[in-house]
Amino acid sequence: WAVLRVAVRHQGRPAAQAALRLQRPGGGALLGRGASDARGEALVVAAGVPQLSAGAGAVVVQRELDAELTISFDPAADAALPQDPDALASRAGVVRRSLALRIASGRVQTLAVDLP
Numbered sequence: 865w866a867v868l869r870v871a872v873r874h875q876g877r878p879a880a881q882a883a884l885r886l887q888r889p890g891g892g893a894l895l896g897r898g899a900s901d902a903r904g905e906a907l908v909v910a911a912g913v914p915q916l917s918a919g920a921g922a923v924v925v926q927r928e929l930d931a932e933l934t935i936s937f938d939p940a941a942d943a944a945l946p947q948d949p950d951a952l953a954s955r956a957g958v959v960r961r962s963l964a965l966r967i968a969s970g971r972v973q974t975l976a977v978d979l980p
Contacts, residue, residue: 866967868908870898874937874959874979878904882937882979883949886910889932889964899949900937908933915969928966935961937979 868886872879882900886908887893898908913929936952937959952958959979967973 866895866910866913866969867972868896868898868906868910868933868965868967869972869974870900870906870908870933870935871974871976872900872904872906872935872937872979873977874939878902879935879937879939879979880904880943881941881945881947881952882906882935883947883952884908885934885936885949885953886931886965886967887934889930895931895967897949899947902943910967913967913969928968931965931967933963933965933975935963935977935979 872882879900880902884898884906886896896908896910898906900906938952941947961979
């Protein structure tokens with residue numbers, strides 16, 4: 865497992881009900897999902913992250929995986945109502961930001977993300 869603790873803000877305020885999706889780069893396998901609470905804080909847990917994997921080229925073993933975190937947030941939505949993360953991820957007019965990350969088994973990472 866790997867864990868991301870993410871604080872999401874939009875225009876200086878907490879981004880409540882933002883959908884977070886962690887996957888392998890380029891639309892690869894889904895690793896984990898989460899949603900931010902009223903404080904704009906989210907927890908994304910990626911289960912099944914191997915401790916070691918075969919590397920490419922001269923790297924025989926690698927301990928980290930490349931991943932991409934995509935955050936989707938609708939500033940016009942009612943923050944008191946839960947959002948459907950799948951609908952939010954494909955809805956027009958939604959603020960999105962993607963971040964390239966390296967995750968590792970047993971690691972807890974903390975991120976602060978400001979949305980445009």
